[in-house]
Amino acid sequence: MSRPPRDRWGLALIAAAAALLPLAVLAAFFYAPRELSMGDVQRIFYFHVPSAWVGFFGFFVTFLASIAYLVRGERRWDIIAASSAEVGLTFITAAVVTGSLWARPVWGTYWTWEPRLTISAVQLLVYVAYVMLRSAADNPAQTARFSAVYGIVAFVTVPLSWFAIRWWRTIHPDVLTGGDSSGLEPRMVQTLMFCLLTFTVLYFAILRQRVRLEAARDRLAALRESEDLNLG
Amino acid sequence: MSPFLVAAYIVFWALPLLLLYSIWARQQRVERQLDELAARLPTDGPEPS
Numbered sequence: 001m002s003r004p005p006r007d008r009w010g011l012a013l014i015a016a017a018a019a020l021l022p023l024a025v026l027a028a029f030f031y032a033p034r035e036l037s038m039g040d041v042q043r044i045f046y047f048h049v050p051s052a053w054v055g056f057f058g059f060f061v062t063f064l065a066s067i068a069y070l071v072r073g074e075r076r077w078d079i080i081a082a083s084s085a086e087v088g089l090t091f092i093t094a095a096v097v098t099g100s101l102w103a104r105p106v107w108g109t110y111w112t113w114e115p116r117l118t119i120s121a122v123q124l125l126v127y128v129a130y131v132m133l134r135s136a137a138d139n140p141a142q143t144a145r146f147s148a149v150y151g152i153v154a155f156v157t158v159p160l161s162w163f164a165i166r167w168w169r170t171i172h173p174d175v176l177t178g179g180d181s182s183g184l185e186p187r188m189v190q191t192l193m194f195c196l197l198t199f200t201v202l203y204f205a206i207l208r209q210r211v212r213l214e215a216a217r218d219r220l221a222a223l224r225e226s227e228d229l230n231l232g
Numbered sequence: 233m234s235p236f237l238v239a240a241y242i243v244f245w246a247l248p249l250l251l252l253y254s255i256w257a258r259q260q261r262v263e264r265q266l267d268e269l270a271a272r273l274p275t276d277g278p279e280p281s
Contacts, residue, residue, distance in 0.1 A: 025241070041234045047244040087251065094247045098240040105236050202248060209255050216262045223269045230273065 007212060013205035020198040032191040035183075044102040046191050050199035052095035056158050058088020058203060059127065063158075066151035069144060075218070078144040081151050082134055083210035087203060089127045096120050107171065115164040116172040123157035130154055 028046035035042035061084040069077035099117075100110040111117065134147055165172045184192070 039234070041237050043237055044240040047241065051244065090247050090251045094243055097243050097247075101236045101240040101243070105234065206248065206252060206255070209252065209259075213255050213259045213262065216259060216266065220262050220266050220269070223266060223273065227269060227273055 007208070010205070010208045010212065013201065013208055017198070017202040017205040020201055024195045024198040027191045027194050032188050033185055035188075038106055041102060041105050044098055046195045047199075048095055048098045048102060049192060050195045051091045051098065053196055054199045054203045055088045055092030055095055056162065057200070058084045058091065058207075059155055059158050061207075062088065062130075062151045063155035066148035069148045070152075075144075078148065079211055079214040079218075080207075081148065083207055083214060085127055085130050085134075085151065086210060087206050089124070089131060090206075091199070091203070092120070092124055092127065096124055112171070114170050114172065115168040116161065116170050119157060119161045119164050123161055126154045126157055 024046070028043050032043065032046065034040060062081045065077045065081035065084065068074070069081060099120075103112070104110050130147065130150055133150060134143060164170060
């Protein structure tokens with residue numbers, strides 16, 4: 001049986017992410033100026049915000065792919081939805097954990113049940129359940145359909161989380177759309193933008209590998225079916 | 233340097249690397265099973281030279 005051809009795009013994405021990540025760290029630590037009130041701990045923002053962005057983006061891709069699967073019924077959309085949710089969940093977990101690490105010295109506590117943080121915790125559990133659902137079910141077609149519906153409904157947590165800091169009174173800072181009130185100097189904004197780009201490339205690099213894994217599992221399932229037919 | 237900053241950057245590196253390692257390990261397992269199955273299945277004809 002022939003192996004799939006070497007994945008040039010996948011390797012290019014991994015190489016790009018591997019080149020950009022050290023530069024992003026250097027920018028966060030040496031290019032961006034030290035924030036006056038928070039000090040060095042503010043540098044967590046340069047990776048925290050991109051982690052949250054990639055998490056949201058990953059769930060958005062799951063949402064779109066789930067719709068596409070329900071409309072067209074093609075397996076590739078189900079693969080993209082499942083893969084993107086797993087990548088998004090990893091980055092949202094990083095955002096929540098590092099947000100807590102930032103909050104301890106700044107707010108004086110690791111966690112407080114304010115709207116944004118509460119929605120983030122719920123969102124995390126919702127997508128953990130999505131990943132568990134996918135790995136637990138027996139009937140692949142039924143799992144794909146049910147997961148697609150779940151992936152669409154679960155996405156409601158993303159706009160809720162995004163608008164939580166605008167709709168309700170919250171202590172969470174609004175860095176991306178806060179305008180002048182965000183308190184970011186131009187070099188801080190440039191660093192944040194570069195980190196957003198870096199994490200987006202990293203997202204696509206990991207997503208591609210995850211999609212290839214699912215494609216390999218499909219080949220394995222097809223081969224097993226073929227073996228069963230030969231034996232039967 | 234703040235220990236919170238150091239801990240946060242360890243998390244930023246560790247979680248995506250863990251995911252990548254998990255994907256790689258699962259991929260290796262699937263490919264091993266693919267090779268075993270391919271070796272057991274009869275081929276349709278001679279391999280092209």
